[in-house]
Amino acid sequence: MIAIGLEGSANKLGVGLIRHPPKGGPAQILANIRHTYNSPPGEGFLPKDTAKHHRSWVVNLVKQALKEAGVSAADVDCICYTKGPGMGAPLQSAAIAARMLSLLWDKPLVGVNHCVGHIEMGREITGAxxxxxxxxxxxxxxxxxxxxxxxxxxxxxxxxxxxxxxxxxxxxxxxxxxxxxxxxxxxxxxxxxxxxxxxxxxxxxxxxxxxxxxxxxxxxxxxxxxxxxxxxxxxxxxxxxxxxxxxxxxxxxxxxxxxxxxxxxxxxxxxxxxxxxxxxxxxxxxxxxxxxxxxxxxxxxxxxxCIDNGIMIAHAGLLAYRTGCQTALNDSTCTQRYRTDEVLVKWRD
The missing domain is CATH 3.30.420.40 (ATPase, nucleotide binding domain)
Known part of the structure; x- marks a missing residue:
């Protein structure tokens, strides 16, 4: 199974593609692309400017990730996006892009907790x-x-x-x-x-x-x-x-x-x-x-x-999708306050 993940909770826009083998084993990272919005020295990044950056770059990054992975939209099983926590406007930009892809490709959506994405990617890479x-x-x-x-x-x-x-x-x-x-x-x-x-x-x-x-x-x-x-x-x-x-x-x-x-x-x-x-x-x-x-x-x-990336969203989303978890289009919202312990981790015993 193959999933694409969109991460945009802060100033980094990430797109990743991952494949899970049918009989278990380590996941295969097909593409992991990221683009960062950097503000001038002495300044932080404003939500509106960060969201504008994400909207400007997301289509190019998706195309680049598909090309690097050597797969087409037809090969993708689900589209995963960061539901929260994070900054409101950037989160919305990535979610809108995910909904667009879901409608365009006729693929199911999976909303992912950003923190759980970090944890599951860390466990996968390190073997902890x-x-x-x-x-x-x-x-x-x-x-x-x-x-x-x-x-x-x-x-x-x-x-x-x-x-x-x-x-x-x-x-x-x-x-x-x-x-x-x-x-x-x-x-x-x-x-x-x-x-x-x-x-x-x-x-x-x-x-x-x-x-x-x-x-x-x-x-x-x-x-x-x-x-x-x-x-x-x-x-x-x-x-x-x-x-x-x-x-x-x-x-x-x-x-x-x-x-x-x-x-x-x-x-x-x-x-x-x-x-x-x-x-x-x-x-x-x-x-x-x-x-x-x-x-x-x-x-x-x-x-x-470690740094925010799309592959961790794709990985955690695909783990959830394999247990039957999907996010309906009407429920594909974002929340800045999405607690780590709110997620039911059905893929672990």
Whole structure:
């Protein structure tokens, strides 16, 4: 069976085609194409501009994906699209494109939860059996474990997501958004030497990132006003790289703490890191050290599958379609608030 997936929940428009073998076995990725809307340095991306980008590019990306996969519309069994969560206008643009293809090709629709798409793609690529999942992206921060056909949320961000925290600090520093603000923060952090004191807010299994963002913004403003500031202990100058380093170390330590607590609670020794922030090498390293101390292992994917993409929507949608799940045309809506634990995961025991 072959599915096409359309992902457009944020600034990345993804189109993917995947084939599931008839008798099980690993899925075959036929095409995985993505195009990103990037705003100027110091600015975020507005929903209306992002939606316009998606509408402008979606037809070309679908044609390109079909050509790369070497299949025709007749070969496709179902059309999968991101139902939510995400930004309203971009989600609607991808959903309209999916409905258009459904009517044009006379194929069934499958609405997919964005978070479940990340999890199932991560499980497929890494081979992780039943891991605790850390889902970290620009719009979501959740610690998840599977039980009784649901992905249960054990902990999450109480305010802004960790990716949003990093992205907004990139705006403060006015560093480029290309290829991604979080990636550029990561590269700067590798040059940092001084760990500055920042708020560390873990409340049970939940985290808060707005306070640390406010504090690091104050330090950035002070550094801009007085570039000759020095570290109180070493006397060495403080740089923007030190701010990025301190921010990463603090927020990632918070994530490692709540993930370890979830592992202890469910008795798992596997951690799967998914979502755009999951590409961060320092987060993977810190999570790996924690898992090693517990006699476990950490699983992660590269930017092809960590960053939002159409193939994860196609994969999760096809899993659901094979269990009889379809989305009627009248119900093919979007929602910005589509919880991970609302999805009945019928394809898992």
């Amino acid at each position: 059996n039943n891991p605790v999942v850390l889902y970290v992206s620009g719009g979501n921060t959740q610690v998840i474990a599977y039980a009784e056909q649901r992905y249960r949320i054990f902990g999450e961000a109480l305010d802004i997501a960790v990716g949003n925290c990093l992205d907004r600090f990139a705006r403060t520093l006015e560093i480029p958004n290309d290829p991604a603000p979080g990636y550029n923060i990561e590269q700067l952090a590798k040059k940092g030497k001084h760990l500055l004191d920042l708020p560390y807010t873990v409340k049970g299994m939940d985290c808060s990132f707005s306070g640390i963002l406010a504090s690091i913004d104050v330090l950035a403003a002070q550094l801009k006003a007085n570039p000759n500031q020095t570290d109180a202990l070493t006397g060495e100058p403080i740089t923007a790289a030190d701010l990025c380093f301190s921010l990463q170390e603090t927020v990632f330590a918070m994530l490692v703490e709540i993930t370890e607590r979830a592992m202890a609670h469910v008795g798992s020794n596997q951690v799967l890191v998914v979502g755009g922030v999951g590409c961060n090498e320092r987060l993977q390293e810190m999570m790996g050290l924690m898992a090693k101390d517990r006699g476990g292992s950490v699983y992660a994917t590269d930017e092809r599958f």
